[in-house]
Amino acid sequence: MKVTDHEIFELGEFALGGIPVPDVRLAYTTYGELAPDAANAIVFPTWFAGTHEANEWLIGAGKALDSDRYFVIVPNLFGNGLSSSPSNTPAPYDRARFPHATMLDNVTAQHRLVTERFGITRLALVLGASMGAGQTYQWAVAHPDMVERIAAITGSPRTSPHNQVFLEGLRAALTADAAFADGDYRTPPRRGLRAFARVYAGWGLSQAFYWERVYAALGFETLEDFLIGVWENNFRDWDANDLLAMMHTWEHADIGRTPGFDGDTRAALASITARTLSMPSRKDLYFPPEDEEWAVQHIPDGELRVIPGIWGHLAGGGADPDAAAFIDAALREHLAR
Template sequence: MYEIYELPSFHLDGGAVLDPARLAYRTYGELNATRTNAVLFPTWFAGDHTSNEWLIGPGKALDPRKYFIIVPNLFGNGLSSSPSNTPPPHAAADFPTITIRDNVRAQHRLVTEHFGIERLALVLGCSMGALQTYQWAVSHPNMVERALPYCGSPRTSPHNAVFIESLRAALTLDAAFDGGRYQEPPLAGIRAFARIYAGWGFSQAFYWEEAWRRLGFGSREEFVIGFWEANFIGQDANNLLAMLRTWQDADVSGTPGHDGDIEAALGSIQAKLIALPAEKDLYFPPEDEVRAVRHIPNGEVRVIPGIWGHMSGGGANPADAAFIDAAVRELLAAPSPVAVPAT
C-alpha cells in the first residue's frame, strides 16, 4: 500500500519534462504538532518502500510511535514514474534520464509542500538511498539535521561505473531486448544481469564460507537462482536501465553552486553524519567513505564488520541489522549541529 504525489510539469536536470511526475511513497507513524519528528528514508536500486521496512517498527530505532517516517520510491522503480508506467512520449525506451538530484528535488516538494515540514530529524538510506542521503545533505544543508548513508557514497566511483556497465551490457545484448522495444521480457538478459549481481552483492568470503546456507539454500546454484534471479526476473528491463543511469551519474559535486568541487560540496554539509560502509562491499568500499567523510565537518565513518558485503545493508543478516539499528538510534539521540532559524 502506498500513495502517489503528482508533480505537474516536473522539469528534469536533462531538460525533459514529465507532466506529471508521479512520486510513490508510504508513511509510517504520525507527524507531531511541531512537525519536528520527520525522518526521510529513500529506497535503493530495484527496491521499493517495503525493502526498508526491516528497519522500521515498534522498539526499533525508527519507531513509528515516535517518528514520522516517509519512504519515497526511487524514480524508475516501477511505482514512481518509470519507463513501465509512463505514457508517451516518455514511455519504455523513451523514458528520460533522471538524476539523483531530480529524485531529491521531487522528494523536497513532497516533504515541504505536501506535509509542510521544514526540517528533517534524519535522512538515511542504503546504496542508491545513500546517494540520495548525501544529495539531500548537500542540497538542503539547513534542513537535514542528521544523515546516515549506509553501503553507499556521495558519488559513483569509476570502478562502480564499470560494474554498472557490465549490468547494462547483460540486458541490452539479449536479442529480445530489441533496443528497449521488446514485446516479451528479455529473460536471458535479466538472468545474466542477476548472475553478474550475484558476484558483486556479497563478498568472496561469503561464498567461501557458504553463508548462503543461512538464507535457507542448499547449494550455490540454488542460491543464485532462488535469491538473485528471483529478485530481478519480475523487474522491467527498461526500469532497471533507467535506475542504472541514475546510479551511474550520481555525484554531489554537480549540485548548483559547487561547480564539480567534491570537497566543497561535502564541506557544505551541516548535518551530523555517520557513514556506514560495509567491510567487504565490492563497489562501495570503506576507503571511499573514509576519503569522502574527512571533508564533512560533523562526519564520521563506522565500518559494518563481517562478510556480507554490499548486502550488509539489506537487513537479512541479524548482526548487520543490529549494527545499523544501533547507529540510527545513537544518531537520533545526538544533538543536531544544524542551527535553528530565528523566528
C-alpha cells in the same frame, strides 16, 4: 510490480534530466504520526530495485526508526515502477525514451513532497542505503537548512569509476539479449534478466560469503540453487527499462554536480552542515570503506563506522542479523545525540 500500499504525490510537469515531462508522479509511504510541531520527521529514500517495503526492516515500534515516536516518509526512486518510470509513463517518454533522472531530480521531488504535502521545514534525519545513501548525501547538500542529521549506509556521495565498471557489466548483460530490442521489447528479455542477475550475484556479496558457503545456512543446498532462488528470482519480474533507468541515475551520481559547486565533490562535502554518520560495509565490493573514509574527512561533522561481517553490499539491507543489529544501534545513538 504488485506493491499497492502507497500514495501518489502528483508533481505535474516536472523536469527529469532537464526534460520537462508531464504528469510526473512520486510514490511514497508514511509510517507513524507527524508531531504537532513537525519536529519528528525522517526521510528514508529507497535503493536500486527496491520499493518502500524493502525499508521496513528499520521502521516500526521498538526499532531504530520507531513509528511510535517518528514520522517516517519513504519516497520511491524514479524508475522503480511505482514512481514515474519507463514502464508506467505514456509516450513519448515511455520505455527507453524515459529521460535520465538524476539524484538531484529525485531529491527535488522529495523536497516538494515534504514541504508541500506535509508542511515540514526541518528533518530530524535523512538516511538511506545504497542508492538511498546517494539521495541522502544529495539532501544534505541541496537543502542544508532542513537536514539535522544524515546516515549514509553502504553508499557514497559520488559513484566511483570502479563502481561504474560494475554497472556497465550489468547493462551489457541485460541488453545483449536479442529480445531486448533496444528497449522496445514485446516480451521481457528473460535471458538478459537472468544474465544481469548472475553478474550482480558476484558483486553484491563478498568472496568470503561464498567461500564460507553462507548460502547453505540460508537453506540453499547448492550454489546454483542460491543463484536461482535469490538472484534470478529477485530480478525476474523487474522491467528491464526500469532497471536501466535506475542504473543511469546511480552511475552518474555526484553531489559535486549540484548547482553552485561546478563539479567539485570535495566542496560539496565541505558544505554539509548535518551531523553525518557514514556506515559502509567492510566487505562491500563496489562501495568499499576506503571511498567513505575519503568522503567523511571532508565533512565538517562526519563520522565513519564500518559495518563488520562478510555480507558485502547486502549488509546494508537487513538480511544479516549481526549487521542489522549494528546499524540499528548506530542509528539509535545518532538520533539520540
